[in-house]
Amino acid sequence: MITVKDLHKSFGDNEVLKGIDAKVDEQEVVCVIGPSGSGKSTFLRCLNLLEDITAGEVTIDGDVITDPKVNINEIRSQVGMVFQHFNLFPHKTVIENITLGPVKVKKISEEEAKEAALPLLDKVGLGDKADAYPDSLSGGQKQRVAIARSLAMEPKVMLFDEPTSALDPELVGDVLQVMKDLAEEGMTMVVVTHEMGFAKEVGDRVLFMDEGIVMEEGDPNQIFDDPQNPRTQEFLSKIL
Amino acid sequence: MIEYLMDSAYYKSIPYLYEGMKLTLYITIVGLFLGFILGAFAGLGRLSKYSIIRAISTVYVEVTRGTPILAQVLFIYYGLTVVNIGELTSAIIAITINAGAYIAEIVRGAVHSIDRGQHEAGRSVGLTEKQTMRYIIWPQAFKRMIPPLGNQFIISLKDTSLFSVIAVAEVLYMGKQYYNATFEIFETLIMVCVFYLIITIPTSIILRRVERKLDV
Ligand SMILES: Nc1ncnc2c1ncn2[C@@H]1O[C@H](COP(=O)(O)OP(=O)(O)OP(=O)(O)O)[C@@H](O)[C@H]1O
Numbered sequence: 001m002i003t004v005k006d007l008h009k010s011f012g013d014n015e016v017l018k019g020i021d022a023k024v025d026e027q028e029v030v031c032v033i034g035p036s037g038s039g040k041s042t043f044l045r046c047l048n049l050l051e052d053i054t055a056g057e058v059t060i061d062g063d064v065i066t067d068p069k070v071n072i073n074e075i076r077s078q079v080g081m082v083f084q085h086f087n088l089f090p091h092k093t094v095i096e097n098i099t100l101g102p103v104k105v106k107k108i109s110e111e112e113a114k115e116a117a118l119p120l121l122d123k124v125g126l127g128d129k130a131d132a133y134p135d136s137l138s139g140g141q142k143q144r145v146a147i148a149r150s151l152a153m154e155p156k157v158m159l160f161d162e163p164t165s166a167l168d169p170e171l172v173g174d175v176l177q178v179m180k181d182l183a184e185e186g187m188t189m190v191v192v193t194h195e196m197g198f199a200k201e202v203g204d205r206v207l208f209m210d211e212g213i214v215m216e217e218g219d220p221n222q223i224f225d226d227p228q229n230p231r232t233q234e235f236l237s238k239i240l
Numbered sequence: 241m242i243e244y245l246m247d248s249a250y251y252k253s254i255p256y257l258y259e260g261m262k263l264t265l266y267i268t269i270v271g272l273f274l275g276f277i278l279g280a281f282a283g284l285g286r287l288s289k290y291s292i293i294r295a296i297s298t299v300y301v302e303v304t305r306g307t308p309i310l311a312q313v314l315f316i317y318y319g320l321t322v323v324n325i326g327e328l329t330s331a332i333i334a335i336t337i338n339a340g341a342y343i344a345e346i347v348r349g350a351v352h353s354i355d356r357g358q359h360e361a362g363r364s365v366g367l368t369e370k371q372t373m374r375y376i377i378w379p380q381a382f383k384r385m386i387p388p389l390g391n392q393f394i395i396s397l398k399d400t401s402l403f404s405v406i407a408v409a410e411v412l413y414m415g416k417q418y419y420n421a422t423f424e425i426f427e428t429l430i431m432v433c434v435f436y437l438i439i440t441i442p443t444s445i446i447l448r449r450v451e452r453k454l455d456v
């Protein structure tokens with residue numbers, strides 16, 4: 001589903017991604033872990049071209065998205081992204097947050113978009129919040145709306161950038177549950193997270209990133225219980 | 241007492257000043273409306289990814305803010321005499337250009353203050369740059385522009401008094417005409433100020449309410 005070949009990304013002189021190779025198969029859930037500043041967010045953002053890529057090639061579902069001729073907006077609409085700080089649109093109600101993309105990008109009618117959005121809201125457990133404004137929701141509810149907003153575009157891939165790290169601990173579970181359900185339905189997912197329980201239970205593979213490269217990758221149980229690379233060992237000893 | 245008031249500039253100047261105030265408001269409102277359009281372009285221009293557009297916008301804003309509005313209006317009035325646009329048009333152009341520069345900064349600041357994440361969220365659901373601006377950034381930024389725009393209204397309203405130098409019959413000019421005839425300078429000027437305050441104080445109060453309501 002996703003193939004990344006020798007991906008480089010620099011901000012000015014600062015090379016943040018130093019040649020990433022990765023593959024994500026269809027229906028696979030890949031978790032990305034690594035220390036702060038190692039380039040995890042930048043990596044995800046490159047996958048939906050929120051950053052322009054300095055060098056390398058990224059293919060998503062057969063489309064070479066790094067090709068300059070590619071329609072960026074179309075690519076983005078096929079790749080859902082969930083942010084650490086939700087980034088809901090505060091001036092729009094929950095349902096409007098969800099329908100904006102389908103109405104403006106897919107050009108379907110408001111009615112149709114609403115009809116499609118309501119089951120999504122139910123799915124994330126917020127069927128009764130359609131007309132609420134984001135400010136009235138808890139962090140966990142906001143994040144679930146954000147997930148529904150992404151799903152409304154019927155993406156082929158979902159990217160999650162530390163979706164639970166801005167949440168109070170008691171709100172994390174609901175969000176992880178929604179993500180788990182998604183994974184079980186066969187969504188292809190790339191998840192930056194330090195939730196080891198989630199990575200072990202739901203993840204098919206874990207990538208450990210450090211200093212702009214993938215230092216180690218493997219089965220979640222192997223990475224967490226028996227890391228081979230000393231950097232991975234050091235990192236895990238700190239977060240556990 | 242009442243008789244004295246009724247017989248002095250405190251009362252008798254009112255019809256003249258009222259006429260002047262109508263013109264003052266007309267210049268301010270038309271000028272600010274056009275200034276907002278100009279300012280929106282210049283403000284967004286300063287955030288453009290094209291350096292030439294940024295440069296043009298910046299030069300406009302800095303030159304305008306760095307020179308007195310009185311010089312600007314004289315420049316427009318006398319400098320453009322070839323086309324003879326008249327004093328009223330000159331006044332409106334002066335307010336447009338002058339307020340436009342300040343509004344550009346208001347627009348730029350408001351747009352800039354919207355969290356980058358909003359832009360990214362818009363783009364990541366597939367909206368184009370323009371759609372993101374129109375449906376996500378601008379509505380939120382516009383709310384934040386309202387209080388400073390109200391402020392600019394008050395500033396521009398007072399700035400119109402400078403146009404008495406080119407004989408625009410705004411409220412101060414009308415006041416001068418009145419006291420030149422009656423020599424009641426003090427009384428007339430008091431009334432001129434009262435006319436300004438009748439507009440500016442309620443505007444301030446409304447603004448503060450709006451500000452609280454918008455929670456910006
Ligand atoms: N827009 C930007 N401009 C300049 N430098 C940036 C930009 N975005 C990220 N960086 C730099 O790139 C490096 C990697 O950042 P990134 O956000 O990808 O790390 P991360 O692994 O997601 O860290 P964290 O766990 O703290 O979220 C950092 O050193 C950061 O300062």
Ligand SMILES: [Mg+2]
Pocket residue numbers: 040041042161162
């Ligand atoms: Mg990050």
